[in-house]
Amino acid sequence: MIEVGAKAPPFKLQDHLGRTVDSEGLLGRRHVLLCFYPLDFTPT
Amino acid sequence: MPALDALRDRLRASHTLACGASVDSVYSHAAWAAALGGIRMPLLADFNPKGAVAASFGMFLAPAGITDRATVLIDADGVVRHASSVTPAGKRDMDALVKLCEELDASWSGALPAFEDGPGLSAGTELFVKDHCMFSRWSSYVRTNLGLEASLPMTNVTRDPAQGERLAAAGGKNQAPALLHDGTVLYESKDINAFLVERAADRW
Known part of the structure; x- marks a missing residue:
């Protein structure tokens, strides 16, 4: 697991509304809470 | 994810973009979110190559082909401020995670633009x-x-x-x-x- 204090790896992914979320574009604008989960249609 | 999406107002107020992410496609994400009554926060498709973003955070469970139920808080400078796992079978304390975002934002010295x-x-x-x-x-x-x-x-x-x-x-x-x-x-x-x-x- 990545360590606290490390630089987060950049990511650029499509979302369920057809948007692209690009971590580079969020720098200086947003904190990001990234919540990984095992699979859709499973309890969260 | 619906539990986190319900805390949207607090996340917006603390300049935090919350995202869900799994190895499913955007179509699966859309159908699943709609089946739950609708989810507004981005659900990211870490689909191709499968789990690559999760792996870059050390949160891809390769033998099972799924991501861990794990959370990372990244600040606006791109630095990891929190990383934790509750294991795939576990349950996240979304309220506690949002509190972390609120504390981070309260301590942030720079000015961040408001959500619109x-x-x-x-x-x-x-x-x-x-x-x-x-x-x-x-x-x-x-x-x-x-x-x-x-x-x-x-x-x-x-x-x-x-x-x-x-x-x-x-x-x-x-x-x-x-x-x-x-x-x-x-x-x-x-x-x-x-x-x-x-x-x-x-x-x-």
């Missing part, structure tokens, strides 16, 4: 769909996931053919999905979805 809302939909905007059509379904998922079920009427032209004639009179074609808005009609689901997102989604 889109301008919304004009009165009279209407979505036309038909049965057994994946494009119609895709647009109806976007409607649900943006929380537009109460404000955007949806008309099924398969079940009520007279409505298809009304659509043809408005836009020139009886073809669904279609979005009637501001005196014009969009006929491509990709265009419909992009329009709905532009008007009704959070802007971060």
Whole structure:
């Protein structure tokens, strides 16, 4: 697991509304809470 | 994810973009989120290469082919401030995680721009769909996931053919999905979805 204090790896992914979320574009604008989960249609 | 999406106001106030992420496709994400009543926060498709982003955070469980139920808080400078796992079978304390975001934001010295809302939909905007059509379904998922079920009427032209004639009179074609808005009609689901997102989604 990545360590606290490390630089987060950049990511650029499509979302369920057809948007692209690009971590580079969020720098200086947003904190990001990234919540990984095992699979859709499973309890969260 | 619905539990986190419900804390949207607190996340917005603390300049935090919350995202879900799994190895599923955007289509699976859209259907799942709509089945849960709609999710507005981005659900990211870490689909190709499968789990690559999760792996870059050390949170891909390769033997099982799924991601861990794990959370990372990244600050606006791109530095990891929190990383934790509750294991796939565990349950996250979403309230505690949002508190971490609030504490981070309260201690942040730089100025971050506020979230903005889109301008919304004009009165009279209407979505036309038909049965057994994946494009119609895709647009109806976007409607649900943006929380537009109460404000955007949806008309099924398969079940009520007279409505298809009304659509043809408005836009020139009886073809669904279609979005009637501001005196014009969009006929491509990709265009419909992009329009709905532009008007009704959070802007971060």
